[in-house]
Amino acid sequence: MKTFGKAILLVLPLSFATASLAQHRTFTVNPDASTVAFTLSASDHTVEGTFHVKGGSIDFDRTAGTISGSVVVAAGSGNSGNKSRDGKMSKDVLDAASFAEISFVPRSYQGTIAATGDSSIQVTGTFTLHGTQHELTVPMQLHFAGSTLTTRTHFSIPYVQWGLKDPSFMMFKVAKEVGIDLNLTGNVN
Numbered sequence: 001m002k003t004f005g006k007a008i009l010l011v012l013p014l015s016f017a018t019a020s021l022a023q024h025r026t027f028t029v030n031p032d033a034s035t036v037a038f039t040l041s042a043s044d045h046t047v048e049g050t051f052h053v054k055g056g057s058i059d060f061d062r063t064a065g066t067i068s069g070s071v072v073v074a075a076g077s078g079n080s081g082n083k084s085r086d087g088k089m090s091k092d093v094l095d096a097a098s099f100a101e102i103s104f105v106p107r108s109y110q111g112t113i114a115a116t117g118d119s120s121i122q123v124t125g126t127f128t129l130h131g132t133q134h135e136l137t138v139p140m141q142l143h144f145a146g147s148t149l150t151t152r153t154h155f156s157i158p159y160v161q162w163g164l165k166d167p168s169f170m171m172f173k174v175a176k177e178v179g180i181d182l183n184l185t186g187n188v189n
Contacts, residue, residue, distance in 0.1 A: 023063040026189050027149050029056035029071060033185035036073050041175040049080030051102070056184065058106060062113045067123065071184065073102040093165050095130060103128045104136070116144045129157065130164055144188070151184045 034053040039046060056071035076096030078089050090096045104127050111121035119142040127136040138155045160166045160176040168174050 024059070024061045027058040027060070027069075027151075027184075027186055028189070029053060029058075029184050029186040031055050035181075035183045037181040037183075038078075039179040039181075043171065043173040047080050047085070047174070049078055049086070051075075051079075052077035053184065054101070056186075060109070060113065062115065065109065067106045067109050070103050070105045071182075075100055075102050088167065093159070093167055099129075099131045101128075109140075113142060114144070118143050123153075127157075129159070129162060132163060134162055147187050147189070149184075149186060149188045151182075153182050155180055155182075 031053045036051040036053055037048065038051065039048050041047075052074045054072040054074050056069065058067065058069035058071070060067040074096075075094045076090045078086050078094070080086055080089070094102075104125055106123050106125035108125075109121045109123045111119065113119045113121060121140050121142065122137055123140050124135070124137040126133045128134075136155070138153045140151055140153045143150045143152075156177045156179050158177045166174070166176065
């Protein structure tokens with residue numbers, strides 16, 4: 001009986017330690033399964049396109065409520081289906097030759113992340129565009145399916161207010177904000 005009691009005293013702290021470690025997770029983004037779509041209203045039509053996700057890794061702890069890491073997008077990868085417009089966006093608006101990456105670094109989140117299934121949280125962090133950091137809070141939907149995590153969010157970037165060039169000219173006018181739909185898929189360890 002004494003041996004059984006000692007064994008329980010040894011196993012019990014280990015089981016709590018294992019459960020605690022299981023709450024710290026790392027989400028590794030799969031760039032090939034992830035997308036960044038943009039929508040920009042213009043005077044006579046809407047411009048839609050995509051950017052390439054270069055990669056990302058996010059560490060989070062469900063019990064401590066902590067989050068860190070980054071998601072990186074290639075600034076020069078904008079593709080709206082019009083090479084001339086895309087070249088102008090890359091060169092004149094985003095200056096991708098000087099600022100090759102757009103990134104988001106999460107610092108905190110509000111809400112509860114479920115161990116499996118769906119969750120809705122608010123993520124606050126630093127969005128770096130054109131070399132300048134901006135505070136941003138975005139709503140995010142999470143879906144866990146085994147070791148796969150899919151995240152979805154929609155938000156707007158006030159790119160002109162943030163100091164980027166307004167591509168409007170003469171009669172062609174565009175909105176001063178661009179809508180972003182970010183869908184990330186990857187593995188969680």
